[in-house]
Amino acid sequence: MSRPRVFVTRIIPEEGLARVRAACDADVWDGPLPPSYETLVERTRECDGLLSLLTDRVDAALMDACPRLRVISNFAVGFNNIDIAAATERGLPVGNTPGVLTDATADMAFCLLIAAARQLVAAERSIRDGEWRTWEPMGFIGQDLVGATLGILGMGRVGAALAARCHHGFGMRVLYTDPLQNADVERDLGAERVAVERLLAESDFVSLHANLDDATRGMIDAAALAAMKPNAVLVNTARGPLVDQAALLHALRSGEIFAAGLDVTDPEPMAADDPLLAEPRCIVAPHIASATVRTRGAMAEIAADNLLAGLDGRPLRHSVNPEVAPRTR
Numbered sequence: 001m002s003r004p005r006v007f008v009t010r011i012i013p014e015e016g017l018a019r020v021r022a023a024c025d026a027d028v029w030d031g032p033l034p035p036s037y038e039t040l041v042e043r044t045r046e047c048d049g050l051l052s053l054l055t056d057r058v059d060a061a062l063m064d065a066c067p068r069l070r071v072i073s074n075f076a077v078g079f080n081n082i083d084i085a086a087a088t089e090r091g092l093p094v095g096n097t098p099g100v101l102t103d104a105t106a107d108m109a110f111c112l113l114i115a116a117a118r119q120l121v122a123a124e125r126s127i128r129d130g131e132w133r134t135w136e137p138m139g140f141i142g143q144d145l146v147g148a149t150l151g152i153l154g155m156g157r158v159g160a161a162l163a164a165r166c167h168h169g170f171g172m173r174v175l176y177t178d179p180l181q182n183a184d185v186e187r188d189l190g191a192e193r194v195a196v197e198r199l200l201a202e203s204d205f206v207s208l209h210a211n212l213d214d215a216t217r218g219m220i221d222a223a224a225l226a227a228m229k230p231n232a233v234l235v236n237t238a239r240g241p242l243v244d245q246a247a248l249l250h251a252l253r254s255g256e257i258f259a260a261g262l263d264v265t266d267p268e269p270m271a272a273d274d275p276l277l278a279e280p281r282c283i284v285a286p287h288i289a290s291a292t293v294r295t296r297g298a299m300a301e302i303a304a305d306n307l308l309a310g311l312d313g314r315p316l317r318h319s320v321n322p323e324v325a326p327r328t329r
């Protein structure tokens, strides 16, 4: 039997890529930027499997243009780049890579939280700009962490891991919102599930960990920012469109909130002349929360497992739509 044909949309770590290459006839896109949508469709057209990234739009039209496709494996835990309903309708299993990003992403959320609270980036920039003249009794005064209140919007794996760091390390009180109660964080961290209004009104740090969907898009809008404390720090390591960036710019400029730390933006990449980048109290990173050696290697391994399982007609290791029965050729 001939080897399955797959399209891999970027170079990913060898932990996964080597296994895909060993088992498949793999077309691996090695450009410095993702393929265009048209190229993605063209290169996937004759393929049995697609290993995609969060930068690839995988929609119903692509699925229809690729009739041989038996599995889509996303190299990410998030899957808002894929039309899951369309995949499910067409009997296409979709894999993702949950679990292995939890610590790296929670670490980055904490990194942004403390760096924004202490104005680290603006302070460092002032030295490079030749502005460090003396020890300043009133300069770069930031926010305290110990004993603060942390509000988590979306208490999944990453939210819980950040809450544990802040509670055990800094004695923070934890509030959260989530469609589901999380008994573990309530027992282990004394976390309290509250209405979003109360969370915004009481939290010194607000960190976003919700999936992006129609219900969560723009959840941090002008009204939400106005409801936050003036000393509050907003952290987003989930998805950029959760935040209305124009409203965030206004909230920072007017002092409605103290600072923001963003690992994700809308759009990505953020333009170099985006006004948020000129805000001294806004720290922006280029979507790197999962960028550690171990995490990216583990993501590649799972993405390869999901792809190969789908091609073999076996259940995926992590499926976003487990109700879809795997297909054989």
Ligand code: DGY
Pocket (backbone or CB within 6 Å): 054, 075, 076, 077, 078, 079, 101, 238, 287, 288, 289, 290, 291
């Ligand atoms: C994911 O996997 O969804 C992350 O955003 C990548 O860092």
